[in-house]
Amino acid sequence: MTNSEQHTEHSEHHTEHKHIVEYGKYLFIWLGLLALTGITVSAAGINLGNWTIVLALVIASVKSLLVLSIFMHLKFEDKVFKIFVWVAMLTFAIFIFFTFLDYSFIR
Amino acid sequence: MNTQAKVTEEKNFFQQSTNKYTGIGSWLLTVDHKRIGILYLFSMMTFFIVAVIFGFLIRLELIAPGKTIMEPQTYNQLFTLHGIIMIFLFIIPGLPAVFGNFMLPIMIGAKDVIFPRLNLFSWYLFIAGGLIAVVSMFLPGGSADTGWMFYVPYSIRTTTNVIPALTAAFILGFSSILTGLNFITTIHRMRAPGMSWFKMPLFIWSLYATAWIQILATPIIGITLLLVSIERWFGVGIFDPALGGDPILYQHLFWIYSHPAVYIMILPAMGMVSEIIPVFARRTIFGYNFIAFSSIAIAFFGSLVWAHHMFTVGMSDTAMFVFSFLTFFVSIPSAIKVFNWVSTLYKGSISADPPLLYALSFIFQFAIGGFTGLMIGVLSVNIHLQDTSFIVAHFHYVMFGSTGFGIFAAMHYWFPKMFGTMYNKKIANWAWAITTIGFNTLYFPMFIMGYLGMPRRYYDYLPEFHTYHLVSTIGSWILILGLIIMFANLIKGMRNKKDVAPMNPWGGVTLEWKVPSPPPMENFHEIPTVTTGPYDYSHYELAGKETK
Numbered sequence: 001m002t003n004s005e006q007h008t009e010h011s012e013h014h015t016e017h018k019h020i021v022e023y024g025k026y027l028f029i030w031l032g033l034l035a036l037t038g039i040t041v042s043a044a045g046i047n048l049g050n051w052t053i054v055l056a057l058v059i060a061s062v063k064s065l066l067v068l069s070i071f072m073h074l075k076f077e078d079k080v081f082k083i084f085v086w087v088a089m090l091t092f093a094i095f096i097f098f099t100f101l102d103y104s105f106i107r
Numbered sequence: 108m109n110t111q112a113k114v115t116e117e118k119n120f121f122q123q124s125t126n127k128y129t130g131i132g133s134w135l136l137t138v139d140h141k142r143i144g145i146l147y148l149f150s151m152m153t154f155f156i157v158a159v160i161f162g163f164l165i166r167l168e169l170i171a172p173g174k175t176i177m178e179p180q181t182y183n184q185l186f187t188l189h190g191i192i193m194i195f196l197f198i199i200p201g202l203p204a205v206f207g208n209f210m211l212p213i214m215i216g217a218k219d220v221i222f223p224r225l226n227l228f229s230w231y232l233f234i235a236g237g238l239i240a241v242v243s244m245f246l247p248g249g250s251a252d253t254g255w256m257f258y259v260p261y262s263i264r265t266t267t268n269v270i271p272a273l274t275a276a277f278i279l280g281f282s283s284i285l286t287g288l289n290f291i292t293t294i295h296r297m298r299a300p301g302m303s304w305f306k307m308p309l310f311i312w313s314l315y316a317t318a319w320i321q322i323l324a325t326p327i328i329g330i331t332l333l334l335v336s337i338e339r340w341f342g343v344g345i346f347d348p349a350l351g352g353d354p355i356l357y358q359h360l361f362w363i364y365s366h367p368a369v370y371i372m373i374l375p376a377m378g379m380v381s382e383i384i385p386v387f388a389r390r391t392i393f394g395y396n397f398i399a400f401s402s403i404a405i406a407f408f409g410s411l412v413w414a415h416h417m418f419t420v421g422m423s424d425t426a427m428f429v430f431s432f433l434t435f436f437v438s439i440p441s442a443i444k445v446f447n448w449v450s451t452l453y454k455g456s457i458s459a460d461p462p463l464l465y466a467l468s469f470i471f472q473f474a475i476g477g478f479t480g481l482m483i484g485v486l487s488v489n490i491h492l493q494d495t496s497f498i499v500a501h502f503h504y505v506m507f508g509s510t511g512f513g514i515f516a517a518m519h520y521w522f523p524k525m526f527g528t529m530y531n532k533k534i535a536n537w538a539w540a541i542t543t544i545g546f547n548t549l550y551f552p553m554f555i556m557g558y559l560g561m562p563r564r565y566y567d568y569l570p571e572f573h574t575y576h577l578v579s580t581i582g583s584w585i586l587i588l589g590l591i592i593m594f595a596n597l598i599k600g601m602r603n604k605k606d607v608a609p610m611n612p613w614g615g616v617t618l619e620w621k622v623p624s625p626p627p628m629e630n631f632h633e634i635p636t637v638t639t640g641p642y643d644y645s646h647y648e649l650a651g652k653e654t655k
Contacts, residue, residue, distance in 0.1 A: 091323045091410075098411060098429070099359050105423035 021070065029070050036063050050104050057096070119527065119625040138223035139628060144209030145525070146230055151197055151205060152594075154237055158192035159590065161185045166549070166583040169576045172568055179566040183252035184267070186564060188244065190255030191272060195279045196237050198506055199368060201514045202375035203321075204233070204286055207314045209525060211290060213619040214308050216299025216637060218629040221292045229285040236279035243271035254564065256365070259346035259357045263338050270339060273332040280325045280332075283371070287321030290314055299618075301637035305396065308617045308641040312399040313378025316406035320367045320374075324410060328364035331357065355420055362413035370409040372506060373473075374402055376513025377444055380466045383520055384448050385642040386615045387463035388455025392642045394447040401440035408437040418489045427486055434484035441477055445470060460613065461535035465516035468543045472508030476501055479554065494564075497557025500550045508546055515542070515593065522597065523608030527625040530600030538596060542589030548582030617641050 040059050048055060069075040074085060120141045124133035134142060165185055168175045177185070208226065212219050220226050244250040251272040253262040262269050294315050298307070334345050335357070344350025346357040385392040392398065414422060414430040448470060457463070479501040483489050492498065523529050553561075556575040561568060568576065600606070611620040618637075622630055 088323065094411070095327070095363055098414070098426075099363075101429050102355070102359070102414065102422045102426035105425040106421075 026070070029066055033063055033066060053100070053103075117623070117627055119623065120628050121625060123628040125628065136227070138219070138227055140208050140212050140219050140223065140226060141525075141626060143226050143230055144205050144207075147200060147204040147208060147233070150230075150234060150237065151200055154192050154196040157241075158189050158197060159587065161189040161192070163583055163587060165189060166580045168566070169568070170580040171577070172570055172573060174567075180249075180252065182566045183564075184244075184250045187251050187254055187272075188240070191240055191251075191276065192237075193506075194255055194368075194372075195276055196233075196240070198372040198510050198514075199279075199283060200233060200286075201372070201510065202379060202517060203290065203314055203317055203371075204229070204282075205514075206310075206379070206517045206521060207286070207290060207375065210521065210619055211293060211311060211314060212297065213622060213626060213630050214311055214617055215294065215297060215302055216618050216631065216635045217293065217297035218631060218634075220289050221296055222289050225285055226289055229282045229289070232278055232282035232285070236275045236277075236282060239271050239278065240275035243268040243275065246271065256361060257332070257335060258361075259335060259338075259352075259354045260348065262335060263347050270336055273336050277329050277332050280329045283321045284325045287318035287325075290318040291322065294318075299634050299637050305399065306637055306640050307399075308378075309381035309392065309395070309398050309402075310375070310378035313374045313381070313402045316402040317371050317374045320371050320406050320410065324364045324367040324371075327360060328368075331360040331364070334360075355417070355422070358417050358420060359414065362416045363410075366413035366416065367406075367410045369505070370405055372510045373513075374405060376469065376510040376516075377405075378402065379513045379517045379520075380448060380469050381444070382615075382617070383462050383466040383516055384451045385644070386520075386613050387458050387460060387466075388452050389458070389614070389644055390451055390455040390642075391640070391644050392447070393450035393453075394443070395640065395642070397443050398447050401443045404440040405437060408433060408440070412437055415484055415489075418486055419493045431484055431486050435481065438477065438481055445474065445477075460519075461530075461532055461539055462516050462520035462613070464536065464539045465512050465519060468539065468546075469509050469512045469516060472504050472512060472546070476504030476509055479504065492557060494562055495557035496553040496561045496563050499563050500553035500557060503550045503553075508550070512542075512546075515539075518597065520613070521619070522600065523612045524619055524624050524626070526601050527608055527623075528600055528603050529606045529608045529612065530596050530603075534592060534596040538589050538593035540589075542586055542593060545582055545584070545586030545589050549579055549586050550582070552576075552579045552582070616643060 036059050040056055043055050043059075044052065046052075068085065074082060120139055124137070125139045125142075126133060126136045128136060134146060137143060137146075164177070165182065168177050168182055208220070246268050248266055248268045250267060251257070251262075251269045252265060252267045253269060253272075257269065257273065257276075294307075294311060337343055338345050338347060338350075338352070342350060344352040346352040346354050348354055381392060381398055412430055412434045414426055415434045418427055418431075479497070483492050483498065483501060519530070519535060552575040556572045557563070559572070561572045561575070608624045610622070610624055612624075613620075618635060619626075621635065
């Protein structure tokens with residue numbers, strides 16, 4: 001008997017989720033993603049200075065969030081998966097922030 | 108630490124296969140973490156020897172000004188391969204993949220890592236990446252000549268085989284990520300009953316911190332190297348300024364991974380030293396919690412200092428100020444470790460065996476490497492020292508003088524446990540003395556000549572630097588002599604079946620010293636119950652009696 005088998009007994013109970021998402025909802029989210037893409041393209045044409053990149057990143061983040069939570073079913077998963085995704089997201093955000101300490105203040 | 112492991116005459120992991128095959132097949136398809144650790148050990152050491160030979164040739168070329176033994180192009184290719192092999196195939200996998208694999212499950216009281224097959228797959232990825240790097244040397248076009256950093260735009264324009272080298276690094280990155288994933292999950296899920304987080308050995312804490320960096324930072328280098336390949340293949344302007352790209356962005360992305368990678372390399376070595384010092388000082392480690400948290404702090408803050416490699420490339424002043432400040436900040440947890448190691452040694456009953464000697468070399472050389480790191484973290488001084496051999500010396504003091512010696516310390520410390528035999532301690536002491544003298548003779552002159560203006564990576568130099576280069580090259584011969592003696596002694600020890608190692612030759616109290624040497628296939632007959640901390644030397648007398 002391997003350790004992993006032994007520890008299965010102690011592992012958290014994995015509950016079966018029933019998460020049937022209606023097609024209408026998928027279609028609605030898809031249209032939302034298209035709309036957000038449209039906004040990104042239009043906003044790129046407006047000169048907002050440093051805010052251009054902030055706006056693009058915020059819209060991209062919202063789109064990623066929708067894809068992750070609905071299409072990739074993260075919304076219906078265990079808490080531990082959500083925590084891991086958020087840790088990765090937070091790390092990414094920190095890296096972006098520090099990189100833009102260069103780009104935002106460069107003369 | 109109280110265990111219920113039974114000591115009986117039984118087959119060890121060398122004698123028991125996890126599959127139906129015998130001989131080489133039983134090794135290539137094994138899922139036993141100890142065998143995979145040994146596979147990593149031998150493949151990694153092979154790559155190490157290749158890269159040492161390249162380093163030796165580089166130093167030989169630099170023994171005198173002008174051409175000595177090779178053409179400038181060959182020189183560029185050799186230092187690139189030396190860097191790629193040493194970093195991606197030796198130091199990064201060094202402690203985690205070899206000793207982490209072998210010892211982690213035993214030290215936390217588990218029978219294996221949580222994903223044994225994934226563990227074997229990681230080794231195959233490691234070998235695939237390594238082979239691609241080596242094969243690229245022999246393909247038409249020649250091996251890459253960009254340096255291990257693959258800086259653009261040169262890496263996009265050179266006609267040498269950059270793509271195979273990038274592919275190798277990309278695949279090796281996956282191996283690293285999967286090992287990290289395996290370790291984090293194993294540490295979370297497989298600890299023996301009673302082994303709370305603060306009863307874990309400090310080597311495990313350092314592996315845990317390292318594994319998080321492996322998972323979070325490695326994908327960034329993966330995608331960056333992929334972008335360089337896309338730019339080379341399709342001419343998309345991402346990093347090349349001639350195509351509208353931004354070369355500084357490449358440097359940001361490269362160092363976002365590669366600076367934390369330095370901590371992937373050194374954190375396990377620090378954990379290793381934290382294991383060795385209390386055992387050979389016969390004292391409970393000083394400041395356990397601080398050492399444990401300093402590993403996490405180094406992993407966190409060490410991930411936020413990457414742009415200190417870029418102070419002279421034209422970044423914004425704000426970025427320079429912030430990154431310089433954070434660089435100073437990361438020295439605090441590093442210093443905490445050094446102070447705690449020295450405090451542990453203070454008034455200890457020190458037994459100067461080879462593992463401790465290598466660990467002491469680590470502390471000495473890490474102090475030099477660390478302090479010179481602070482010097483080049485200062486913005487003004489950095490402008491003078493950037494791209495000189497001072498940087499090369501600093502880097503080698505941290506990577507080889509510290510991590511390399513940490514790996515040697517681990518090899519000498521865990522050798523009797525892994526192979527069940529003993530090496531000649533007297534010869535090991537000599538090898539230690541010669542490698543330490545050789546190492547310092549090789550790299551210390553680089554600090555001086557770098558300060559005086561000797562650029563790094565130059566094929567030729569002004570006559571005023573000749574003496575320093577000569578001393579440095581002689582140092583490389585001494586170092587290699589020490590390495591030959593060390594490896595010969597260890598290989599002889601491995602084959603020496605007469606000098607059987609006892610279960611606990613050093614008087615350690617962590618769990619790996621409670622199982623036979625070499626350990627049986629699943630380590631423990633019964634999972635041990637842990638009741639005390641990992642360095643509790645009030646139990647030392649008892650542990651001493653158990654070995655007799």
